[in-house]
Amino acid sequence: MDLQNHHHNSLTIGMCLSEEQVIKTVMTRPKIGRGNRITGLITELYKVERHWQVTAILVLYGLPRLFTGSILAHEMMHAWLRLNGYTCLEPDVEEGICQVMAHMWLESETMAGSISSSSSSSSSSSKRRAKSEFEKKLGAYHKLLIEKNPSRVYGAGFRAAMAVVNRYGLRRTLEHIKRAEALP
Ligand SMILES: [Zn+2]
Numbered sequence: 576m577d578l579q580n581h582h583h584n585s586l587t588i589g590m591c592l593s594e595e596q597v598i599k600t601v602m603t604r605p606k607i608g609r610g611n612r613i614t615g616l617i618t619e620l621y622k623v624e625r626h627w628q629v630t631a632i633l634v635l636y637g638l639p640r641l642f643t644g645s646i647l648a649h650e651m652m653h654a655w656l657r658l659n660g661y662t663c664l665e666p667d668v669e670e671g672i673c674q675v676m677a678h679m680w681l682e683s684e685t686m687a688g689s690i691s692s693s694s695s696s697s698s699s700s701s702k703r704r705a706k707s708e709f710e711k712k713l714g715a716y717h718k719l720l721i722e723k724n725p726s727r728v729y730g731a732g733f734r735a736a737m738a739v740v741n742r743y744g745l746r747r748t749l750e751h752i753k754r755a756e757a758l759p
Contacts, residue, residue, distance in 0.1 A: 576649045576673070577729070589646035590633040591653035595662075598624040627657040641684060641714050645721075648680035649673045663756055671732025672752065675740050678721050678733070685714030 577585040602621035608614030632650045634643055652673040656664070724730030739758050740748050751759050 576646055576670075588635045588638070589650045590631075591629065591650040591657070592631040592633070593627050593629045593654070593657045595625060595627050598626075600624070627660075627662060629654040629657055639713060641681060641710060641717055644684065645677040645681050645717055649677040652676040659753075661753060661756075664752065665757070667728045667732035668736070668752065668756075668758060669732075670728045671734075671736035671758075672740075672749070674721050674724075674729055674733035675736045675745070678718055678737065679745075681714045681718050681721075685711050685718075 576587070576589040578588050600621045600623075601618060603616050603618045605613045606615040606617050632647070632654060634646050634650065638646070650673075652675075653669070656662075656669060656672075661669070721729075721733055724733065726732075735758055736748070743751070743759065748759070
């Protein structure tokens with residue numbers, strides 16, 4: 576995941592590493608000649624299996640909880656796509672759906688009543704409330720960054736994917752993308 580800064584350079588803040596494994600199974604069988612005599616061996620390619628393995632998810636260290644969480648949600652969506660056979664998506668479709676996941680995670684984290692579960696029992700309730708307000712605003716800010724991102728891949732990709740998810744739901748959208756390798 577890249578973050579566009581104000582100078583239009585980009586900074587990598589998260590990464591999902593994966594590799595494709597191709598397993599070829601070769602079969603050897605005897606070649607039968609005249610009089611049922613074995614005259615040699617036939618070696619042929621029996622089957623080719625391909626699958627993807629996710630080897631690592633990397634996230635830039637030291638960012639606020641909500642920012643780190645949204646990057647993880649984004650990268651985990653990449654991982655899920657790899658592991659479930661979505662391997663030929665256009666960058667704007669893939670990054671768009673990953674940004675939808677980051678946005679949905681932020682949404683769920685900043686919904687009323689969902690924050691402060693991680694606060695320790697020793698902190699006062701007013702402190703906790705202040706943290707909640709702060710996190711709510713920070714979450715809203717990160718959602719806005721995703722929504723207004725000017726990039727064609729991350730921004731326009733997100734807006735197109737979010738519109739479809741709002742209309743059909745995430746599950747149906749993903750099922751369609753699997754079949755068509757594009758948004759409906
Ligand atoms: Zn990404």
